[in-house]
Amino acid sequence: MFHKVMAFDDLVPGKPYLRDAEGVRFVLVREGEAVMAVSDLCTHAAAVLDRGRVVQGIITCPMHGARFDLRNGACVNAPYDALRVYRCRIVDGQVEVDVGANAD
Numbered sequence: 001m002f003h004k005v006m007a008f009d010d011l012v013p014g015k016p017y018l019r020d021a022e023g024v025r026f027v028l029v030r031e032g033e034a035v036m037a038v039s040d041l042c043t044h045a046a047a048v049l050d051r052g053r054v055v056q057g058i059i060t061c062p063m064h065g066a067r068f069d070l071r072n073g074a075c076v077n078a079p080y081d082a083l084r085v086y087r088c089r090i091v092d093g094q095v096e097v098d099v100g101a102n103a104d
């Protein structure tokens with residue numbers, strides 16, 4: 001089930017936003033005209049990723065530097081588990097996220 005989380009125009013590209021729906025917390029990131037949502041905790045040692053840096057679809061954990069692909073959640077520089085990825089859509093200018101299913 002999709003939930004409205006914020007207006008698309010309020011998202012600064014490349015800036016992670018911590019949000020929640022149904023008690024599930026996630027990080028929302030806009031890149032260009034696309035928006036992606038992944039679980040908020042790094043799979044290495046549970047740092048919160050809303051302070052991570054985003055470059056070209058990759059978010060870097062602020063704690064020890066694990067890098068995760070926002071499109072599929074995969075960790076690209078260490079053998080850590082993938083982040084969970086949530087489906088997103090934009091309806092009438094509002095970003096909606098489905099925390100009940102993986103995007104892939």
Ligand code: FES
Pocket residue numbers: 042043044045046047061062063064065066
């Ligand atoms: S907690 Fe994220 S890399 Fe260690």
